[in-house]
Amino acid sequence: MQSQGATNYSERNFKPVVEQCSGCGRIVEESGAQYCQSYVKPEAKWRLGICNFATHAKPEIKVVTIRVNPLKAAKRASGKG
Numbered sequence: 001m002q003s004q005g006a007t008n009y010s011e012r013n014f015k016p017v018v019e020q021c022s023g024c025g026r027i028v029e030e031s032g033a034q035y036c037q038s039y040v041k042p043e044a045k046w047r048l049g050i051c052n053f054a055t056h057a058k059p060e061i062k063v064v065t066i067r068v069n070p071l072k073a074a075k076r077a078s079g080k081g
Contacts, residue, residue: 008030008031009028009030009035010030010031010033010035012040013040014035014036014040015041015042015043016033016034016035016042017034017035017036017042018043018046020051020054020057021034021036021042021046021051021054023056024036024051024053024054024055024056024057025055025056026038026053026055036053038053039051039053
C-alpha cells in the first residue's frame with residue numbers, strides 16, 4: 001500500500017529485484033519494474049546466502065546428533081572426572 005505522498009522507488013535509487021526474490025511478499029511493482037520494500041540493493045542480500053528479509057525462503061536447520069559414552073557421562077555428572 002502506498003500513500004499519496006510516497007516517493008517513487010526509482011527516484012530513491014532502489015535497484016530492481018533479482019531472480020531469487022521472486023515469490024517474496026516484500027516486492028512492490030512500480031512503473032513496470034519490481035522493487036524490494038525493505039532493501040535498496042536486493043542482489044547484495046543474496047550474495048552470501050539467503051536474504052534475511054525473504055518471506056518465501058527459510059534457512060535450512062541441520063540437526064547433528066552426538067554419540068555420548070554413557071560411562072563418561074555418568075562420571076562427569078558425579079563430579080569425579
